Amino acid sequence: MILRSREALAPLALRSLSVGYRGVPALWDVSWEAREGALTAIVGPNGAGKSTLLNAAIGALRPLAGETFFWGQSFADARSRVAYVPQRESVDWDFPVTALEVVEMGAARRFDWLLPAWARRGEAHRRHRMEAHSCLDELGLGAFADRPIGQLSGGQQQRVFLARALAQQADLLLLDEPFAGVDAETEDALFQRLRRLCSEGTTVVAVHHDLDTARSRFDDALLLAGSVVATGPAREALSEDNVRRAFAPTSPAAHQLA
Numbered sequence: 001m002i003l004r005s006r007e008a009l010a011p012l013a014l015r016s017l018s019v020g021y022r023g024v025p026a027l028w029d030v031s032w033e034a035r036e037g038a039l040t041a042i043v044g045p046n047g048a049g050k051s052t053l054l055n056a057a058i059g060a061l062r063p064l065a066g067e068t069f070f071w072g073q074s075f076a077d078a079r080s081r082v083a084y085v086p087q088r089e090s091v092d093w094d095f096p097v098t099a100l101e102v103v104e105m106g107a108a109r110r111f112d113w114l115l116p117a118w119a120r121r122g123e124a125h126r127r128h129r130m131e132a133h134s135c136l137d138e139l140g141l142g143a144f145a146d147r148p149i150g151q152l153s154g155g156q157q158q159r160v161f162l163a164r165a166l167a168q169q170a171d172l173l174l175l176d177e178p179f180a181g182v183d184a185e186t187e188d189a190l191f192q193r194l195r196r197l198c199s200e201g202t203t204v205v206a207v208h209h210d211l212d213t214a215r216s217r218f219d220d221a222l223l224l225a226g227s228v229v230a231t232g233p234a235r236e237a238l239s240e241d242n243v244r245r246a247f248a249p250t251s252p253a254a255h256q257l258a
Contacts (some may be wrong), residue, residue, distance in 0.1 A: 010071070011036055011172040011203040012057060017066035019049070019056045025064065027052045028227050034172070034205050034220075039198050041214040041234060042207045044224035045247050050207040051087060053224070054174050058084050070172065083170035085161045087177050099152065099160045100145040103132040106167035128167075135163040138193070140186075154181030162190065166197075173197070175206040179213075191217050214238055 010033040018028040027049030034040055042050045055061045057068045059075050070078035083106065107128040136142050139159040149157060158178060165173050173194075179187045191213075194204050198219070208214050214221055214234055221237040223229040223246050230242040 009036070010034060010069070012174075012205060013069045013072075014053070014057070015067045015069070017053070017056060017068060018064045019052050019061055020064050023064075026226070027056070027224070028064075030066070030224075030228055032222055032228060032231055034203055036203050037198055037201050038203060038219040039194055039217070040203075040205045040220040040222065041218040042205065042222045042224065043209070043211065043214050043238060043246075044229070047226075048224040048246070049226055050224055051176050054084070054176055054205075054207065057174065058082070081171040083165035083168045083173050085158075085165050085173070085175045085178055087180070094150050097149060098146050099136060099141060099149055099156075099163075100129070100132055102149055102160050103135050103163045103167050104129060106135075106164035107131050132163075132167050135166045136160070138166070139163050140189070155183060155186050158182055159186065159190070162193075166193075171202060173202060173204045173206075175204065177207050177209065179208065179210075187213075211238060211243060 012034040014030050014032045017030045018025055020026055026047070030049075030053065042053065044050055052061065056063050057075065058079075068075065070082060075082065133142065133145060136145055139162060141156060141159055141163065144152060144156060144160075149160060152160065158181060162175070162178060165175075179190065182190065194206075195217075198204055206218075208218070215238050216234075218234045220232065221234040222231045223237050223242055225246040229246040230237040230239070
């Protein structure tokens with residue numbers, strides 16, 4: 001299905017989206033659009049539905065109601081233009097794969113892995129491996145290319161998955177807590193890289209927990225508490241009044257947690 005409206009221009013558009021677990025709503029009636037080329041934070045209390053929103057958008061969760069569109073298309077039709085970086089807790093870090101191989105998975109979106117092995121060892125494969133090395137170098141991980149991902153620190157693991165997203169050269173990045181477990185210097189470097197991507201036209205949507213940096217370093221914000229509390233420019237959406245409503249004991253998210 002193709003959406004034919006102004007929402008067709010949005011990298012990500014949600015229409016009356018409701019998602020639940022075992023029939024119990026965790027996110028309900030969310031309508032929102034990501035602004036193209038913007039760095040957007042999804043903010044809210046625990047249980048607000050932040051990660052649920054991203055998982056539903058990429059089809060990892062089946063919605064109870066509503067629809068999700070990427071440039072007016074389904075995720076299946078637009079997935080080559082979308083890169084998703086999950087929370088660290090959702091990844092099997094014991095899987096026997098190196099940092100370089102993880103990043104190559106991103107480049108594989110632009111490479112035919114159905115080719116025979118001899119073809120994959122050709123010039124195209126060498127080029128993509130060089131791109132993967134370059135992405136690791138850019139995030140300060142070049143020396144860890146051959147290190148199993150399970151032997152990396154939490155911050156290094158986060159950067160490996162971001163490098164994979166960079167290697168994919170996607171038009172939309174969906175990041176679930178990309179700064180969790182990283183030190184201040186690494187966080188600053190990641191913000192600078194994301195800001196550069198946005199200046200080049202990439203849209204970045206990130207679940208984020210720190211209100212101060214969400215106000216100061218993001219362009220836009222989506223404030224959730226089970227449903228939409230506020231959206232718009234980050235400083236306006238995350239005003240003291242809006243945050244108080246989202247984090248209040250009487251908020252929908254608080255009731256859901258109870």
